[in-house]
Amino acid sequence: MAQEKVVGIDLGTTNSLVAYMQDDVPVVIPGEDGSNLVPSVVALAADGRIAVGNVARTHLIDAPDRAVYSAKRLMGRGMEDVQSELQFFPFRLAKDLAPGEVLRIQLGEREFTPPEISAYILRQLKQNAERYFGPGSSVTKAVVTVPAYFNDAQRQATKDAGRIAGLDVLRLVNEPTAAALAYGLDKQKAGIVAVYDLGGGTFDVSILKLQDGIFEVIATNGDTHLGGDDIDNLLIAIALDDIAGDLKLDLRHNGEAVQAIRKAVIDAKIALSSQQQTTLDVNLPGGEHYQRTITREQFEQLIAPVIERTIAPCRMAIKDAGITSAQIEEVVLVGGSTRIPRVRALVEEVFELPSRGRKPHTELNPDEVVALGAAVQAKILAGGSAATEDMLLLDVTPLSLGIEALGGVVARIIQRNSTIPASATEHFTTGVDGQTNVAIHVLQGEREMAKDCRSLARFDLKGIPPMTAGMPRIEVKFLIDANGILHVSAHEQRSGKQAEIEVKPTYGLTDEQVETMILDSFDNAEEDFRQRQLVEARNEAETILTLVERAPSNPAWKLLEPEEYLRIAHRKAELEAVYKGDDYRAIRNAIEALDKATRHFAELQMDTAVSSAIKGKTMQTANENLGEGPTAPHPIAPAEIETQER
Amino acid sequence: MTQTAEQSVIAACWACGTENPPGAHICASCGKLLASDSRDYFDFFGLPHRLTLDIAALEKQFYRLSRKLHPDLFAQASKQEQQWSLEKSSILNDAYRTLRDPIARTEYLLETQGIRLEEQSRDATDAARAAGTAKQQVVPPDMLEEVFGLNMQLEEARMAAASNMQDPQLIADLEAAEKNFTAQMDALQQQLESLWAAWDTALINNDTAAKDDAKQKMVALLNRRSYIRNLVRDVQQALGR
Numbered sequence: 001m002a003q004e005k006v007v008g009i010d011l012g013t014t015n016s017l018v019a020y021m022q023d024d025v026p027v028v029i030p031g032e033d034g035s036n037l038v039p040s041v042v043a044l045a046a047d048g049r050i051a052v053g054n055v056a057r058t059h060l061i062d063a064p065d066r067a068v069y070s071a072k073r074l075m076g077r078g079m080e081d082v083q084s085e086l087q088f089f090p091f092r093l094a095k096d097l098a099p100g101e102v103l104r105i106q107l108g109e110r111e112f113t114p115p116e117i118s119a120y121i122l123r124q125l126k127q128n129a130e131r132y133f134g135p136g137s138s139v140t141k142a143v144v145t146v147p148a149y150f151n152d153a154q155r156q157a158t159k160d161a162g163r164i165a166g167l168d169v170l171r172l173v174n175e176p177t178a179a180a181l182a183y184g185l186d187k188q189k190a191g192i193v194a195v196y197d198l199g200g201g202t203f204d205v206s207i208l209k210l211q212d213g214i215f216e217v218i219a220t221n222g223d224t225h226l227g228g229d230d231i232d233n234l235l236i237a238i239a240l241d242d243i244a245g246d247l248k249l250d251l252r253h254n255g256e257a258v259q260a261i262r263k264a265v266i267d268a269k270i271a272l273s274s275q276q277q278t279t280l281d282v283n284l285p286g287g288e289h290y291q292r293t294i295t296r297e298q299f300e301q302l303i304a305p306v307i308e309r310t311i312a313p314c315r316m317a318i319k320d321a322g323i324t325s326a327q328i329e330e331v332v333l334v335g336g337s338t339r340i341p342r343v344r345a346l347v348e349e350v351f352e353l354p355s356r357g358r359k360p361h362t363e364l365n366p367d368e369v370v371a372l373g374a375a376v377q378a379k380i381l382a383g384g385s386a387a388t389e390d391m392l393l394l395d396v397t398p399l400s401l402g403i404e405a406l407g408g409v410v411a412r413i414i415q416r417n418s419t420i421p422a423s424a425t426e427h428f429t430t431g432v433d434g435q436t437n438v439a440i441h442v443l444q445g446e447r448e449m450a451k452d453c454r455s456l457a458r459f460d461l462k463g464i465p466p467m468t469a470g471m472p473r474i475e476v477k478f479l480i481d482a483n484g485i486l487h488v489s490a491h492e493q494r495s496g497k498q499a500e501i502e503v504k505p506t507y508g509l510t511d512e513q514v515e516t517m518i519l520d521s522f523d524n525a526e527e528d529f530r531q532r533q534l535v536e537a538r539n540e541a542e543t544i545l546t547l548v549e550r551a552p553s554n555p556a557w558k559l560l561e562p563e564e565y566l567r568i569a570h571r572k573a574e575l576e577a578v579y580k581g582d583d584y585r586a587i588r589n590a591i592e593a594l595d596k597a598t599r600h601f602a603e604l605q606m607d608t609a610v611s612s613a614i615k616g617k618t619m620q621t622a623n624e625n626l627g628e629g630p631t632a633p634h635p636i637a638p639a640e641i642e643t644q645e646r
Numbered sequence: 647m648t649q650t651a652e653q654s655v656i657a658a659c660w661a662c663g664t665e666n667p668p669g670a671h672i673c674a675s676c677g678k679l680l681a682s683d684s685r686d687y688f689d690f691f692g693l694p695h696r697l698t699l700d701i702a703a704l705e706k707q708f709y710r711l712s713r714k715l716h717p718d719l720f721a722q723a724s725k726q727e728q729q730w731s732l733e734k735s736s737i738l739n740d741a742y743r744t745l746r747d748p749i750a751r752t753e754y755l756l757e758t759q760g761i762r763l764e765e766q767s768r769d770a771t772d773a774a775r776a777a778g779t780a781k782q783q784v785v786p787p788d789m790l791e792e793v794f795g796l797n798m799q800l801e802e803a804r805m806a807a808a809s810n811m812q813d814p815q816l817i818a819d820l821e822a823a824e825k826n827f828t829a830q831m832d833a834l835q836q837q838l839e840s841l842w843a844a845w846d847t848a849l850i851n852n853d854t855a856a857k858d859d860a861k862q863k864m865v866a867l868l869n870r871r872s873y874i875r876n877l878v879r880d881v882q883q884a885l886g887r
Contacts, residue, residue: 211709214712383722392712418743481717
């Protein structure tokens with residue numbers, strides 16, 4: 001039987017890719033536009049359609065409030081975590097977010113959680129693969145890569161994104177490990193290898209031991225908020241300062257201008273990897289023009305504080321691996337930011353390569369190597385082939401797992417860099433006679449106090465048989481699976497009863513929430529949206545038509561000019577003609593036209609209502625004549641119409 | 647207590663019914679993955695409960711078992727097999743991590759012998775942390791004098807650090823102390839290895855008295871080691887490392 005096609009996906013901060021093992025060689029699958037990279041940008045177009053990738057990127061400049069990029073930075077995180085991000089990224093979060101809640105990003109008039117945004121990107125990649133495999137093919141299984149240093153919540157959010165996109169995520173693979181797989185494919189090597197992965201938004205370093213096809217990760221470290229984005233933000237801040245100083249223009253809150261500057265600094269950054277100097281050149285709103293020459297030397301000085309933040313994680317990984325840098329035989333560079341010459345020089349220093357006559361590996365395209373490795377792992381999971389025979393990945397958990405003990409301290413139960421799957425068994429008891437619940441707080445991180453670690457979940461062990469305090473012996477098993485995701489099970493040993501566990505993930509979606517978010521096939525989602533728009537537009541049309549129908553009975557009606565009666569009748573007829581049709585945009589336009597035509601009437605009506613109130617009628621009865629309160633489309637609130645409809 | 651009950655089960659293969667010896671991971675007849683029946687780390691690797699271990703051989707066996715048990719090999723298998731693979735590989739990884747480390751291995755063996763190493767136990771650490779006090783440890787009697795002198799020096803070092811003073815003599819003393827304790831740690835490692843040999847021999851001869859003697863000596867040694875390790879940590883902290 002033919003193997004089911006399993007694809008490998010690199011869901012990146014800046015760009016995403018899908019790859020497949022074609023005749024024992026991993027290849028990147030291009031999109032319809034021929035490009036291997038799908039920019040990780042999602043936009044809500046004015047017509048309500050979702051745009052992804054290069055198409056969405058145009059929206060970033062035209063309508064920045066309807067597009068989002070780098071949403072990976074928000075995966076599995078809460079309000080408290082992202083405050084520093086908000087200073088640099090134009091993320092518009094929903095106003096009514098509560099602490100501990102999954103974030104929601106505002107795009108135009110709609111809101112999306114980060115896993116939903118990622119799901120749109122995954123769905124695009126899925127479609128690209130289906131298109132590549134030919135008519136009628138369906139791709140439902142994938143390996144998706146994540147930064148090695150992603151915590152449980154971030155991993156869970158990535159898996160949720162897969163489910164929402166209609167993909168069964170067979171495995172989450174750490175990005176540096178995937179890169180090592182891609183490199184290891186054509187060289188049956190033995191020895192110790194380091195992978196330095198500086199991407200758009202995350203930094204990872206992993207140290208692996210290669211032997212007879214086994215890729216054993218021995219240590220990993222990183223920073224999930226360090227990458228090319230940080231370099232861009234630094235350059236943008238300088239440009240904005242310059243503009244404020246020289247041109248007396250404060251553009252910090254001008255989304256459009258900031259996007260234009262962002263594009264220019266990225267171009268400059270890329271240019272400086274091959275040139276000694278370049279010119280930043282941006283057209284600003286209001287016809288102003290910003291220009292600045294920047295040399296590579298200046299650029300390197302500027303970015304030094306950012307890229308030097310990668311040194312400590314490298315040292316820590318080497319220390320945790322129990323080796324010296326001299327024992328590392330090869331260093332593989334991954335991620336677009338490793339194209340910067342200064343970054344390469346830094347890697348050579350940290351791993352002492354020049355003194356040993358070595359160079360870091362850059363043979364594979366640093367943007368594509370992670371996706372290629374994911375395709376290799378996908379092949380292994382699909383059942384393997386001659387090329388992947390004997391290949392096996394043994395990865396580790398990047399962060400220690402602990403539980404909150406007395407006094408808010410963390411008791412570690414699984415150490416960081418433990419090979420996964422890994423497990424730990426703990427025993428709990430009750431403190432009060434007859435107690436039937438025990439609360440357990442699970443944390444991830446290396447700090448001593450619970451408040452300094454990442455809260456993963458609070459578990460409630462329920463249904464403990466009532467006994468004297470200290471008598472129940474509840475065994476709780478913590479198991480980290482091969483995806484780096486935690487599972488918990490428990491049973492009370494004296495009664496043999498399975499204790500019930502209620503998981504309250506911190507910043508995670510519940511199963512039910514994910515269910516409701518699952519995207520139908522592309523066409524359905526669009527059709528659904530159109531349908532909803534149509535229903536809403538028809539409802540509004542009916543409301544306004546009813547109001548206009550009733551208008552002649554209102555005293556204010558008599559105050560209108562003859563040509564106004566004519567215009568209203570005309571617009572009303574137009575709306576009546578289209579509102580049974582299924583073009584919601586035509587209906588909206590007709591509503592707007594009728595609204596405009598009746599504006600004067602609405603104003604007169606307000607005046608009349610006020611004077612009738614003075615005559616002894618209550619405002620209440622006056623209002624009843626006016627319509628249905630603030631949700632009615634227009635006649636009582638003429639001033640709101642403009643903003644409401646645009 | 648519950649462990650011994652589990653171990654005695656002879657596994658009949660769920661797929662073909664063949665009876666496999668206890669601790670078998672794969673059915674000898676049909677090659678299917680068997681349900682987990684052993685949680686003991688030594689049993690899992692098919693090893694006797696001896697402490698002298700060939701680490702290179704252990705690694706080989708770890709890789710060999712990983713190739714049979716890892717969840718990657720069961721991505722297309724039934725949910726039940728996936729669950730077994732997950733459980734088995736987690737025990738495999740936990741066991742390998744414990745057995746390859748000399749101290750963790752010794753502690754694990756002592757635990758399987760029903761000994762709770764109170765001083766190193768996390769309960770004791772947690773209780774001490776919660777109470778905000780340093781963990782109370784019994785000072786090995788022959789070290790009393792040495793530790794008394796060291797504590798004075800550590801106190802001096804703290805005061806010097808607080809007032810930003812540099813006392814070259816004090817630093818030299820602390821460095822000497824660090825060297826001394828590190829040497830003691832190395833010596834303990836040597837002693838531990840001879841205790842392993844004593845345990846292994848007693849186990850082979852099924853000599854209960856010799857086993858108990860070796861156990862007690864190992865407990866004493868581990869406590870002493872943990873005490874010295876904390877001293878090294880304190881000295882290094884005082885030296886600002």
